[in-house]
Amino acid sequence: MIDLDLDPELELLRATARQFGAERLRPREREFEAARDVDATTRRAFAEIGLAAVEWPESLGGAGLGALARSLVLEELGAADPGAALALDPLGPTFYALAELGEEPVLHEIARPLLERPGARAVLVWNGERRIELRAGRARGVVPWVPADRPDLLVVLDADSAAVIDDGIEALPLRGAGLRAAGASELRLDGAPVRRWWVDPRGARRALARARHYVASLLVGAMRASAEFSREYALQRVAFGRPIAHHQALAFLIADLATAVDAARLLVHEAAAALDAGAEADALCAAAFAEAAEQAMFVAPNAVQILGGHGFMQDYPVEKWMREARALGLLLGGVDAAREDAGQAIIGEPEPLALVRP
Amino acid sequence: MSFAIDAGLAKRLASLRELGRARIRPVGLEADRAGHPLPPEHPFFAELLRLGLGRTRWLGGEDTGQEEEPPQRRVGEPPASGGERDHRVGGERDHKPGPALTGVLISEELAYWDRGVAVAFPGPGLGEPPLLAMGTPAQRERFLAPFRTPNRPRWASFAMTEPGAGSDVAGIRTSARRDGNGWVLNGDKSFAANASRADWIVVWATVDPTLGRAGHRAFVVERGTPGLGDFKIEKKMGLKAYESTSFTLRDCRVPDGNLLGGEAHYAAADGRGARQAGFKGAMQSFNATRPMIGAMAVGIGRAALDTALAFAREQDRLGDPRVRDRLERIHRKLRAARLLCWRAAWLADARRGNVLEASMAKAAAPAAALEAAVLGMELIGEVGGRGDHLIEKLFRDVKAMDIVEGTGQIQRVLMARQLVGLPRD
Numbered sequence: 001m002i003d004l005d006l007d008p009e010l011e012l013l014r015a016t017a018r019q020f021g022a023e024r025l026r027p028r029e030r031e032f033e034a035a036r037d038v039d040a041t042t043r044r045a046f047a048e049i050g051l052a053a054v055e056w057p058e059s060l061g062g063a064g065l066g067a068l069a070r071s072l073v074l075e076e077l078g079a080a081d082p083g084a085a086l087a088l089d090p091l092g093p094t095f096y097a098l099a100e101l102g103e104e105p106v107l108h109e110i111a112r113p114l115l116e117r118p119g120a121r122a123v124l125v126w127n128g129e130r131r132i133e134l135r136a137g138r139a140r141g142v143v144p145w146v147p148a149d150r151p152d153l154l155v156v157l158d159a160d161s162a163a164v165i166d167d168g169i170e171a172l173p174l175r176g177a178g179l180r181a182a183g184a185s186e187l188r189l190d191g192a193p194v195r196r197w198w199v200d201p202r203g204a205r206r207a208l209a210r211a212r213h214y215v216a217s218l219l220v221g222a223m224r225a226s227a228e229f230s231r232e233y234a235l236q237r238v239a240f241g242r243p244i245a246h247h248q249a250l251a252f253l254i255a256d257l258a259t260a261v262d263a264a265r266l267l268v269h270e271a272a273a274a275l276d277a278g279a280e281a282d283a284l285c286a287a288a289f290a291e292a293a294e295q296a297m298f299v300a301p302n303a304v305q306i307l308g309g310h311g312f313m314q315d316y317p318v319e320k321w322m323r324e325a326r327a328l329g330l331l332l333g334g335v336d337a338a339r340e341d342a343g344q345a346i347i348g349e350p351e352p353l354a355l356v357r358p
Numbered sequence: 359m360s361f362a363i364d365a366g367l368a369k370r371l372a373s374l375r376e377l378g379r380a381r382i383r384p385v386g387l388e389a390d391r392a393g394h395p396l397p398p399e400h401p402f403f404a405e406l407l408r409l410g411l412g413r414t415r416w417l418g419g420e421d422t423g424q425e426e427e428p429p430q431r432r433v434g435e436p437p438a439s440g441g442e443r444d445h446r447v448g449g450e451r452d453h454k455p456g457p458a459l460t461g462v463l464i465s466e467e468l469a470y471w472d473r474g475v476a477v478a479f480p481g482p483g484l485g486e487p488p489l490l491a492m493g494t495p496a497q498r499e500r501f502l503a504p505f506r507t508p509n510r511p512r513w514a515s516f517a518m519t520e521p522g523a524g525s526d527v528a529g530i531r532t533s534a535r536r537d538g539n540g541w542v543l544n545g546d547k548s549f550a551a552n553a554s555r556a557d558w559i560v561v562w563a564t565v566d567p568t569l570g571r572a573g574h575r576a577f578v579v580e581r582g583t584p585g586l587g588d589f590k591i592e593k594k595m596g597l598k599a600y601e602s603t604s605f606t607l608r609d610c611r612v613p614d615g616n617l618l619g620g621e622a623h624y625a626a627a628d629g630r631g632a633r634q635a636g637f638k639g640a641m642q643s644f645n646a647t648r649p650m651i652g653a654m655a656v657g658i659g660r661a662a663l664d665t666a667l668a669f670a671r672e673q674d675r676l677g678d679p680r681v682r683d684r685l686e687r688i689h690r691k692l693r694a695a696r697l698l699c700w701r702a703a704w705l706a707d708a709r710r711g712n713v714l715e716a717s718m719a720k721a722a723a724p725a726a727a728l729e730a731a732v733l734g735m736e737l738i739g740e741v742g743g744r745g746d747h748l749i750e751k752l753f754r755d756v757k758a759m760d761i762v763e764g765t766g767q768i769q770r771v772l773m774a775r776q777l778v779g780l781p782r783d
Contacts, residue, residue, distance in 0.1 A: 001455045002360060002455070003359060003360045003704070027667055177361065193394075234778065236696055239530075245780070248780075251766070251777075252780055254769045255769075258718070259722050259773075262698065262718060263698060267690070269361075270360075273359055339686050346682075346686060347676045350664070350690055351664050352667070353660045353696075355463060355467055356368050356372045
């Protein structure tokens with residue numbers, strides 16, 4: 001039956017991630033942003049507690065936990081510093097493409113060298129619009145932005161296939177709109193050799209769904225942090241004789257921000273439960289991504305608004321969360337592609353929300 | 359963590375689904391076309407009795423049907439995202455759905471077929487929770503026993519709202535004056551569901567308006583009591599299948615035995631809790647029903663989604679991305695609203711504070727459902743202007759969900775009290 005409690009081990013995992021974010025990431029977010037990377041000590045500490053590895057198979061040094069566990073961790077990291085969360089994850093969502101389309105030995109062959117090189121980064125690029133042309137074992141095309149300075153590995157995912165590229169990737173540095181702690185670059189591929197190419201539509205769809213779930217979890221974290229920070233600020237800041245939180249215009253807005261965060265999180269958790277049960281979850285993940293990206297663009301800009309002039313200044317973190325949330329929502333084809341996939345899943349059903357099957 | 363509905367409840371929902379398709383939606387449309395409530399003698403109500411519906415959930419004797427009140431979270435405590443406390447029993451999770459979740463799921467399914475008809479169902483309705491929470495064993499026996507195996511469709515009603523007092527129940531002006539071994543009631547009550555056909559109505563009155571909530575008393579006023587009258591069945595925009603009725607109490611005399619809970623309930627101790635017992639009795643039932651109203655909104659929105667989807671399919675318009683966009687948005691917002699309702703009910707069943715979460719569900723779901731009906735109307739275009747399409751009815755019906763049991767604005771006041779300690783004055 002419906003039960004929203006977490007198992008004690010997941011509670012512990014969440015608390016660990018929350019503590020890491022609060023103690024190791026949040027205080028240094030501007031430093032990471034300026035350096036376009038996290039420092040080696042933070043990276044080592046992160047690797048030691050194994051937060052990136054919760055979902056990886058045990059053979060890869062992971063904990064073999066599921067999507068919900070990963071999502072809880074990502075929400076906490078996203079609530080601290082979404083850019084750093086990406087910088088700290090050597091595989092990122094490429095793990096899903098490698099795991100869904102490749103065999104386990106291949107996952108090892110490709111992933112292990114990255115894990116052994118501190119600071120290595122793999123980047124997943126959604127190629128729904130065929131910006132990258134794959135022909136005769138070569139890749140050509142331009143990706144306008146990826147949140148990484150020098151990707152060591154590129155996985156190009158489309159509806160049917162995934163291609164692995166680890167050579168001939170030209171990365172032109174960009175300032176980046178958000179997520180600068182993870183870096184930012186334009187990628188140019190001019191005949192880069194494709195090391196592996198798997199055609200498997202089912203695996204590709206599932207990889208995309210899990211990647212969307214990954215980003216949606218970070219988005220929930222970023223908007224939760226925005227909502228919480230602006231709520232606390234509104235209780236401190238006084239205008240016209242009372243905390244601004246007690247002016248109804250802001251009190252109602254604060255209530256709506258909290259609701260938006262919870263609504264998005266519930267969709268993310270529902271999708272996680274489906275993924276972990278091995279059930280059909282593509283549409284749920286697409287909807288969770290769309291909702292998280294949309295609600296984040298309601299929450300984060302309004303958090304800046306609540307702080308007024310301070311919100312616009314970089315002394316406070318809310319402007320950064322606003323930029324990071326916007327950038328996250330552009331990944332993997334963005335909201336449009338997610339809504340399209342979720343919409344296509346609905347139109348095939350007579351009663352898509354029926355409580356019991358018609 | 360699980361989002362699965364257990365098999366027993368799924369079976370109940372499946373049988374409601376059949377009743378809904380075969381009877382609830384047709385009689386709802388019938389009432390909407392007629393423009394007035396289904397009359398008490400409508401054969402549909404007798405059918406419901408034969409199906410074992412329209413009864414009290416009171417089991418008899420000392421049963422109160424109530425769980426103890428969940429502890430309320432204090433301002434500043436973080437919202438429960440689940441899991442602060444473990445509710446395992448004997449090492450195993452209890453997988454039976456609690457009463458709040460059951461109520462939420464059944465409410466959604468009923469409202470999917472027709473929310474107005476669902477309220478018109480015979481039974482003690484909203485009169486039951488205060489009887490169970492505050493009534494003495496003798497009062498429960500006297501007023502609920504006839505609803506155990508009713509020989510005819512019977513209704514009860516609940517009257518708090520007045521022309522000048524809605525969610526701010528402290529503002530009620532209906533007066534209760536002691537007179538010998540009884541009470542004399544005077545005042546006006548508004549929008550009480552099923553009041554003119556009710557065997558009895560739980561009427562809220564005040565012994566002294568200056569006392570606010572502490573002055574509240576609840577009385578069971580029986581049908582035919584002299585002074586109870588002027589029943590006026592309101593004309594509504596939608597939800598026409600059930601009666602929303604205003605009535606007056608003019609020197610209406612009720613015996614001592616009809617004061618809910620007896621004097622002891624209100625005056626037993628001087629502690630604040632006891633002084634506010636009357637008010638708390640009312641609020642208890644409100645808190646339990648907010649997620650249910652949210653779920654009803656989801657049900658109405660779901661009906662709009664399915665109807666719009668069927669229309670678009672029939673008109674071969676599903677290839678249009680604007681059509682798919684609307685359907686996707688409706689679907690996603692309703693799904694999120696449903697989960698907010700489930701969470702609020704699950705917290706209530708786990709006896710954890712849910713004031714914030716119940717208000718979130720109640721604030722969010724009607725907005726999502728209204729949007730479903732609005733976008734559904736856009737999708738069917740001029741057909742929606744005809745006034746004879748199901749989506750047009752749902753568009754009228756759904757608006758009430760953002761109003762009853764506390765408007766969306768009142769919910770935000772309640773949320774803000776939890777989130778930022780919004781002062782009461």
